[in-house]
Amino acid sequence: MPQFTKDATRIDPYKNFKFVVTWDGQAVAGVSQVSGLGRTTDPIEHREGADPIGTRVSPGRTKVTPVTLSRGVTHDQTFEWWANKVWFWSNEQQSLAANTNGQNMSLADFRKDINIALFNEAGQKVIAYNLYRCWPSEFEALPDLDANGNGVAIQKLVLQLEGWERDVSVSEPAPAKYGNLPAAS
Numbered sequence: 767m768p769q770f771t772k773d774a775t776r777i778d779p780y781k782n783f784k785f786v787v788t789w790d791g792q793a794v795a796g797v798s799q800v801s802g803l804g805r806t807t808d809p810i811e812h813r814e815g816a817d818p819i820g821t822r823v824s825p826g827r828t829k830v831t832p833v834t835l836s837r838g839v840t841h842d843q844t845f846e847w848w849a850n851k852v853w854f855w856s857n858e859q860q861s862l863a864a865n866t867n868g869q870n871m872s873l874a875d876f877r878k879d880i881n882i883a884l885f886n887e888a889g890q891k892v893i894a895y896n897l898y899r900c901w902p903s904e905f906e907a908l909p910d911l912d913a914n915g916n917g918v919a920i921q922k923l924v925l926q927l928e929g930w931e932r933d934v935s936v937s938e939p940a941p942a943k944y945g946n947l948p949a950a951s
Contacts, residue, residue: 849905888942
């Protein structure tokens with residue numbers, strides 16, 4: 767049975783390295799890794815008094831797994847600006863309002879809906895998911911630094927969300943075809 771409807775000859779699943787994260791109508795620069803989308807439903811065990819031994823299991827509360835976005839440290843402050851809407855510390859604010867300990871929260875706009883789109887090898891959008899009412903619960907501006915290391919400094923933003931669903935407006939594209947390529951010389 768074919769796994770793809772418009773290209774029945776395709777047997778390879780989509781790769782995980784071509785994707786774009788979007789919020790506020792803009793692609794977020796430099797995102798190099800996104801943790802998986804998941805949800806867990808707690809089982810509720812119960813039994814009737816007349817049942818000899820067995821228990822029944824019903825679905826309980828469903829929890830959505832937080833999503834972590836990672837990217838290399840640059841001068842782009844998009845992650846930091848959003849994280850600051852949830853928690854912002856300022857010495858100036860502390861002196862203005864001593865009873866708030868300098869903490870302020872932007873209640874009007876600290877939540878965002880985001881979109882994660884996956885692309886095939888030809889650059890065609892193949893699957894997308896909408897994540898709803900996200901807000902940053904963790905922000906790592908700088909990772910551990912190591913003078914003996916040999917890697918990229920990665921910052922992370924952990925998002926709590928209230929739900930996600932597949933964007934059904936994105937459907938499987940027709941297979942990309944290209945004209946005759948020049949012969950190798």
